[in-house]
Amino acid sequence: AQKITQTQPGMFVQEKEAVTLDCTYDTSDPSYGLFWYKQPSSGEMIFLIYQGSYDQQNATEGRYSLNFQKARKSANLVISASQLGDSAMYFCAMRDNYGQNFVFGPGTRLSVLP
């Protein structure tokens, strides 16, 4: 069974600084997809970034980048130049290439300080 671990229940970062949110995963499938979602206090789930297991380069979307280390089974999210609006819960998720077991981690609460 697949599993996602996010070891940081809460993180603080100063506005305009970069922050890394950790995510490790466990799967025996050779092909899979990794996702990061943001959930502000309003409750909506906002897609941030996607990384395929066979993608050669780390994914980037604006201020978000995914530090993908396949051998270590880690998929850390890097947010550059943090903004106050980045304060939210962040979830790492994974699915296998049969589309099943689309699992989410427990999340990390990020607080951006002015």
Add this chain to the structure above:
Amino acid sequence: EAGVAQSPRYKIIEKRQSVAFWCNPISGHATLYWYQQILGQGPKLLIQFQNNGVVDDSQLPKDRFSAERLKGVDSTLKIQPAKLEDSAVYLCASSLATFVGTEKKLFFGSGTQLSVL
């Protein structure tokens, strides 16, 4: 483009009562998911549909939960009878992917917040 629609937004019921949630995915999206998110936790997949067929319902408590997606469009999730531990936000999501295992993005609805008293 209209997003994933869910209703109701909030629901309060007493234990042992029944409740139903409705979801209308983005037009053309073949895959539909129902998640349960208990306060302070990550979403837990309950059931996944590809068109009107079930792909994964391994974590659906089938003695009390049921879901259907007639005609491969909108979907209904039902709880009967509800228990106190069912208090959670129920999220619906959809994906454009027509082949299972190729999803690169899930679109989520606003969720239904259920309180069981």
